[in-house]
Amino acid sequence: MKAILKSIDMNGLVGFDDFQPEDEKDFGVWLTVQVGPDDQDGGHLFQIFICTPNWLKKECLSLGAVWGRHMLIVCEYDRGLIVKSISKYIESCTGDDFWGGAQKISRIGAWEFEDYQP
Template sequence: MRAELKSLFSPDADPLKDFAPTGQFGILVMAMIGPAGQQGHESFDFMLCTPEWFASNIREDFKMGRHYLFVRDFDYTQLERFIREYCESCGEAPTWSALAEKLARLGKWEFEDYGPYRAPPPAW
């Protein structure tokens, strides 16, 4: 099984293709990725931002950098190409879950840390 980018969306810049920032920016991007050649997708979310935006938004002594993608300028075509190439770089996996774990290094997988519901033990 291989991964394929199905679409890119941003609730902060809709439509994302028309986003035209001036200066520093930070937006949430949702990469809809699914099994290549099949229907369906899941969301892998990341902050797309300039280094300056990131620096100006640090309000604590420490800031984790997971699920941030840094760019100097916004270019939709380059972003789409980067995500497609990232999907290709994940190679093949025997299951979607195994592939999604690799994709989750780019963005937060909507099912990250998901586990089936387990009823609590009965109260005594």
């Protein structure tokens, strides 16, 4: 089973295609990505925090420490690079079924079913 990136959402008033940070080299933003099997409609939601080293440095200086789980760190805002990086990782996460691939994807994105126990 192959998983693919189906959509990216910013959970706000601005869509991902229209988003532009004030400073391309200093920003941090949460994205929700929908990932699903390549042969089916729909999918599961994963959240990924996209930020720059400058943003991390400011937060670290302000707070003293910053957790790094479910983050993609980019040098500057480049929508194409962000999509390509997320898609490439997702497409490498194969499994016997979608559940197996989703477990691997949850290493880079907070999965809506993370820690779910039936």
